[in-house]
Amino acid sequence: MKQEHVQSVSVTGGIITVSSTRTEKTDSSGKTIRTILAEAGIPVLHYAIIPDQIEAIRFELYQTLKTCNCIIINGGTGLTHDDCTIEAVTPLLEKKMDGFGELFRIKSYEEIGTSTMLSRAIAGTIRGSVIFCIPGSTAAVTLATRMLIVPEITHILTHASK
Incomplete structure (x- = not known):
């Protein structure tokens, strides 16, 4: 990876x-x-457990976007x-990162085999932040x-925040 593509973020x-x-x-x-x-030196500024409800997920995501730029929804x-x-999340994404889901499924296949096809892992950006659904x-x-x-x-956020 070329260094000019990764900035201090x-x-x-x-x-x-x-x-x-x-x-x-x-x-x-x-x-x-x-x-x-x-372990990677990334502070966690927001943590929540919410029910499987579209509006609850969207509300919590927008709350988290107020303080976080790397949001992992599991x-x-x-x-x-x-x-x-x-x-809940897909319609809100401004840019989708299809490669994330593809790589996740490739790596998962190595561990769990064909049942990885049930995985709907996605990622994308909203307002310069990145959201991962796993x-x-x-x-x-x-x-x-x-x-x-x-x-x-850091590489993702360098691009997402431009």
Whole structure:
């Protein structure tokens, strides 16, 4: 990667867990994301657990955008009747990063095989911030955060904030 494409950007993390059953005590995926971001020196300024409801997801996303430029939404990305994270977030994205979902599925395939086709991981930008929507399993958030998000977040934000 050419250095002129990456500028010094202050990254601030936000974590939103979408679940009707998890609590702060049982949200191992949210804790995992927080740990990985902390290891990378990225402060987490916002954390919330919200139910699988489109309006709740959108409201929390806009609240998080007030203080964070790297927002990771985990959970609610599956195919069950109440999974609606993708439906809530996709219409709000100004620019989509199709490569994120593609890479996530490639890496997931290496770990879990063909069931990765059920993954609806997406990413994109809103007002110069980047939003990642990923499955809520601990393995999925570890893969996405450690292997894809952290290594590229400064590069992504350099472009998104122009």
